[in-house]
Amino acid sequence: MKISIKSGLTLGVATVLIATASVAGNHASAESKAVAARNAQMSIIAYSIGVLGATAKGEMEFDQAAVNSAATNLNKMATLDPATLWIAGTEQGAVDGSRAKAEIWSDPDGFAAEFEKMASASAAIVGAADAAAVGAGLGALGGSCKACHEKYRGPKN
């Protein structure tokens, strides 16, 4: 079989391209890893709010230790350092699974201020004495979720 120089080169380039693509497929990019980490952060937030919500709604018996744990973890999730999580190039449309709006990067101070509101709203729930107090605290906390998701999160993909 005779292979011309040109077709041989084409074959070579194609092989390299396929190899590169499969390497990229096997190893997640820095961007998609950051998005996965943020989604994990949001999962812990949703889980913890779930504990508080079930308590406020009366679906779960009031348990001081559980309320304190959930509120403390929420506070920790609100105070993670953003530098390695909200890296550039991870907005919605650029990375699968991201719903981050470009405003996060054009307005970093506003974005940080929303996390600060979440930090204080969650800290205020630590030590809540009964389900009604949890419910009241949850109102303020929910307001911070909504406010941030209004400005900085896009609709579901």
Added chain:
Amino acid sequence: MGKLLRFLVLAAIVAAGIGWFLTAPDDLAEGFAAGHTPDAEAGALVFAAAGCASCHSAAEASGEDKLVLAGGRAFASDFGTFYAPNISPSVEQGIGSWTFEGFARAVTKGVSPDGAHYYPAFPYTSYAKMEAADVADLWAYMKTLPVSEQVSKPHDVGFPFNIRRSLGGWKLLFADSAPVMADPLSPDLERGRYLVEVLAHCGECHTPRNALGGLDRAAWLTGAPNPSGNGRIPGITPAQLDWSAEDLVYYFESGFTPEFDSAGGSMASVVENLGKLPESDRVAIAAYLKALP
């Protein structure tokens, strides 16, 4: 040949005349809201349910500032970018010089006081079925709001959509005032239908549109692409959203989904507005959504 040409010219003139007639702005019915004493307090609830502030407040406004209807928010679409106008009671820049009839015609017919068609970015096709008393109460309430002297920004819409008269044709084709959920309904469902289909205009975002921007009523509330960018506006019929009625009501008052994700995007201010309504209204909306096919 001369005869044929004359005939064609005549036919064109007649067709243009009919077109002009058909695209003429509708007038308000005689005696609209006659005999009703406007109640500004009730109007505040109409204002919340209709979500006026969500679009007409300044872009960065939150809390009490949302009552300043200065306008300026941008709404990107396939047809261009629309900017919500100032509808504060400013005589110069807002709607302070309008009559009640002018306001009612604007809201229910999509026609400005000087007789121009509005773009359907303003959801008058939903508001068309607003009860006259509600329009009167809304007007009474809006007159109490703070004045803003912000100058309204012109829409950024290209040819041919910048020909306002063509919107008369659009209205003929797509402004369907028949309710989507057919009668007869229980009183609860009737209230829910009024809130969902008319005041809260849920279909404007949650129902897909055709190439000309008309709502596809056969796919009512089954979700649609986000007109302003990435992602999708979710479908909210029982086939797509398996939340219980209680889950829906809890979402409307707290903003939390059953998984304790939170409302965001445009829905955040919808939840804020729904929270101002009586509990019975949130229950009625949930009942309506659960009754969808």
